[in-house]
Amino acid sequence: MATPILVPHLGSADQKLKVSLWLSRVGEQVLAGDRVVELLIPGITFDVESPCSGTIISCDCQPGAEVCEGSVLGWIDEMKPDPSAELE
Template identity: 30%
Template sequence: MTTEVRVPTLGESVTEATVATWFKQPGEAVAVDEMLCELETDKVTVEVPSPVAGKLVEHVAATGETVGPNALLATIEEGAGASAAPKAAAPVEAAP
């Protein structure tokens, strides 16, 4: 099943945002709540998490593109090569 990733509610007076950065690329596996992209407005920067685990199919909105409220950002194919949660970074041991 394909899930749409849309611009979240940004605030009452915010009417548009710019896609600043994509953290995941099409074809990559994503976990639930893993950050997909970052949106910038004149007031706030918002990270957009994945609503489902699966494979990122496409970026509908490109980096630098201006998007409105509830605009389509990306699509995810649920369950395709997904993990249940983001992988934690390996612990780093301090040098003696």
């Protein structure tokens, strides 16, 4: 199941947000909470965390792209839980 990486609510609706750089690449495994992309707000940077564990399958917004709160930055193929792990 693909899960979107979204621009979170930052309280900056009146300011322009730009994608600075991707900290993870397509095909890379990430864990929930890992920093995956950096956004720029005039004067500060903000890291967006992975919403789930899995594999980055697309980086839709390239560095320099303007985005707004709620925009889809990319997608993660969510890692399915290992049922055998529950038996331990």
